[in-house]
Amino acid sequence: MIDPRLLRDDPDRIRAAQAKRGLSADVVDQALAADEQRRSSITEFERLRAEQKQLGAQIPKAQGDEKQALLARTKELSAAVKEAEAAQNVAEESYRAAMSAIPNPAADEAPAGGEDDFVVLEHVGTPRDFAAEGFEPRDHVELGRILGAIDIDRGAKVSGARFYYLTGVGADLELALVNLAMDQARAAGFTTVIPPALVKPRAMDGTGFLGQAADDVYRIEGEDLYLVGTSEVPLAAYHSDEILDADTLPRRYAAFSPCYRKEAGSYGKDTRGIIRVHWFDKVEMFSYTTVEESFAEHQRLLAWEKEFLTKLGLAFRVIDVAAGDLGLSAQRKFDCEAWIPTQGKYRELTSTSNCTDFQARRLDIRGRFPADQGGTRPVATLNGTLCAMTRTIVALLETHQQADGSVLVPEALRPYLQGREVLKPVVP
RNA sequence: GGAGGUGUCGCCUAGUCCGGUCUAUGGCGCCCGCCUGCUAAGCGGGUUGAGGGCAAACCCCUCUCGCGGGUUCAAAUCCCGCCACCUCCGCCA
Known part of the structure; x- marks a missing residue:
């Protein structure tokens, strides 16, 4: 609002x-x-x-x-x-x-236009040149198969298209990423959270996911409940109908939760592999602060995302998302897109949005400030992906693969993978 | 899922049987002031939130006793539905 x-x-x-x-x-x-x-x-x-x-x-x-x-x-x-x-x-x-029905007005700095009108802000790292190294990279589906890490066939058998099992080192990889992400968040002062993934309409609507975005949301048959597409939803609604004391701001939460998306209208897009799936797990950062502070906080969230991707040794670029592609709630949005070698392009891995006081007004979340600072007024909310498991695993496997099909584990992740330095194929 | 109980201003609490100055009592906490070598204590005042009158202030008004309806000239109070919490039973990880 x-x-x-x-x-x-x-x-x-x-x-x-x-x-x-x-x-x-x-x-x-x-x-x-x-x-x-x-x-x-x-x-x-x-x-x-x-x-x-x-x-x-x-x-x-x-x-x-x-x-x-x-x-x-x-x-x-x-x-x-x-x-x-x-x-x-x-x-x-x-x-x-x-x-x-009126979306949050975009920031002056946000580019005008639609999905393709983004502006590239910077590149971090350099995509590997497999041609120069003399071998053809395998895609994540093939790597996942030979490492015994990703079982897509059985995912389809049991749950249908766009589902998967993570097994063995695949499952280990997710748990390692979760712990690495949570350790980083904790060190940065975030409160760790395991939120509910089923929420009432109020939470969904308050975060702006029941408007045009409603087609992409799973609703529970016979119940007034929705499966969240991101833990932004339960984290934003966490303080709904509350008045937060000014000196408790900023409040920062990092949540681990599953995310469910119908992916309506994406038929034929990314049908191979686990780039686009109906369910994945994610560690999400969320901040409550003042509107005045929100712009600096947005930069901090972006910095934490970059720090995480850098630790994983991924090559990525940061884009400033155009106004028409911001969604209902965001005033400005930065996506980090990692280089996917077998696709030859950058794909969104993380995304951080400044929703200013837009969601807070819908969810009735206010701060109590001194009278000369406006008294009781809506706070600002911001969210940012720290690690979306599936796409991060895709980027990791493809980026760090070697000619023999093994995958080097980035140093930062080794302590979380029982010290393993390399993941080796288990099937031909 | 079943039975019973509870929901009042930040927290606690009076009021609900018997509808009408309830414009919701008191305490704690908090804020301002007075007093006092300092602190504490004491004294006085303030302290739910939203909205409208206007561009704003003072001020006035309306709504707000878990939420939503109903009865009535009038509802914290009576009636109905819902929600949350507590206790017990059943089921379950």
């Missing part, structure tokens, strides 16, 4: 923000009209209600004809109040609907 005052005071700014995302400004005018309607209905209701209360208070003291007249009048008012209240509820609901 955007700041209602901003909409009222400077609607042209919101119109411009819609344009930058490639969206229509109609919803802005709808919201403005709904706000007018809402306020006039509130005034009308309150006027009637005040009169009703004022007259009602006189009834116990009144006698005879006077009392009868008051009863008659308040009875009329009672009906009018009920009607006005219903009208107000309708107006509030259309206002809410119009407001929640």
Whole structure:
């Protein structure tokens, strides 16, 4: 939810923000009209209600004809109040609907346009040149098979397309990555969290995943519950309806959870391997802070993501995602894309978003600040991937493979893999 | 899943039977002030949140006693539904 005052005071700014995302400004005018309607209905209701209360208070003291007249009048008012209240509820609901359709205005620095209009901010590391090394790299499916690490056939047999088993060193690799990620997060002051992966509609909607994104979300049959696509959802909703003391900010949480995605509309994309799956596990960072601090916090989250990918010896680039590709809640988003040798391109491994006070307003998360700092007002929320298991495993296996099909373990990961320095093929 | 109990302002609590100055009592904590070598104690005041009147302030008004309906001129209070927590039973890792 955007700041209602901003909409009222400077609607042209919101119109411009819609344009930058490639969206229509109609919803802005709808919201403005709904706000007018809402306020006039509130005034009308309150006027009637005040009169009703004022007259009602006189009834116990009144006698005879006077009392009868008051009863008659308040009875009329009672009906009018009920009607006005219903009208107000309708107006509030259309206002809410119009407001929640408006995405967070993108940062000035975010590139305009859609998915392909990102800006590359930097490259870290250099992609390996397998041609120069004199061998053809195997893809992660083949590496996973010969290492006994990834069983895609049985994943499909048991659960269907886009499912997999991690086995042996594959499973070990995930646990190692989780522990490496959690150790880094803990050292950086994050509180470690294991959150629920099933949430109520409020949490899903509050984080902006029930709008256009709803098609990608699994809903539990016969229950009012959703499977989360990221632990951003339970982490954001964690403090919903709370007022946080200013001196407890920033609050940083790092959660390990499964992520479930329908991948609707991605038919035919990434059908091979475990790049795009219906379920994967992830370690996610999440921060609560002030809007003023959020921009610096966003850079810190990005730095922690880069630190992690660098430890793993991956080559990657950082992109500044364009306005039209930000999703509902984000004001700015940076993706880290790692080089996937057999695809010859960079693929998203991590992503960090600054949602400013957009989610906090929807979830009613506020901070209590001194009066000269605005008193009680919405906080800012930010999220960032520390490690998405499947894609990280893809990048690791493909990047660190050797001609014989073995895979070198990056030094940082060895303590978490029982000291193993190399993963060796177990099947031809 | 079944039975019973509980839900009041940051925390605790009065009020609910018997509807009407409840504009929700008191304590703790917290904030401001007074007093006092300092601190503590004591004294006085303040302290739920949201929204509307306006561009803002003062001020006024409305809503807020778990949530949502209903009855009534009037609901913390009566009725119905739901939710959460506690105890016991059943089931289960």
